[in-house]
Amino acid sequence: MATDKKEMVRSLIWAKELGEPELEIAAKGLSERFYPKNSYICHRGDRLDSWTGVVTGLVKMSAVSLSGKATTFVGVGAGGWLGEGSMLKNEERKYDLVALRDTRLLMMNKATFMALCENSVGFNRFLVRQLNERLGQFVAITEHDRSFDAKARVARNLSWLCNPVLSPQVGGVLEITQEEVGLLAGISRQVANRCLKELADEGLIDLQPGAIRPLDLEALSNYGSG
């Protein structure tokens, strides 16, 4: 096997939990794919039988609430992984996946994913941590879904993109345009611009061209819930 691929696998968020033979298995089951801006990675209802990691770019998960009424969005940035729920439950996707900009993905085929699940304690440890973080997001979504405050959605999405487990390679500054913020929060560019300016006035973020520096992650993630 090519050593550069093994090195690449070593840099993934869950790799440090794995031993050498497990890394070997993982590397064999991974392939890279490119999705141009605005392209769909999968539609709701599809059986995409791969666990998916974001190498570069930005992916939007759009989930529809149980009532089928409100749709909410979660961004996944570079280094983040998604789809483990659909893998584990062997069911179709409950959400759309869209590349918000040119995006490179790593796909792990299902057999490899299941093999790691069954044989690697470290891999399971990572999955539990990941699922726990996601659970926190969806709890937060149901909390402030009833008061659809655009600013609160923007604030939460920004804080989520800084989550070190779910978007590990996103560092101190978010390289994200205001248009992309709008897409993630389900609002237009104008409203995104207004919300960001208000958040900046409140001292929670620092606005730069093409980038946002969060100043108070705690306040952002709790925005709207007192």
Place this chain on the structure above:
DNA sequence: TCATTAAACGCGT
């Protein structure tokens, strides 16, 4: 009305 939207334009990088 009032808020929101897409489209367009201009500005600065």
Place this chain on the structure above:
DNA sequence: ACGCGTTTAATGA
């Protein structure tokens, strides 16, 4: 070329 701020006109509550 791109991100951003603003204006405009259309739409809908």
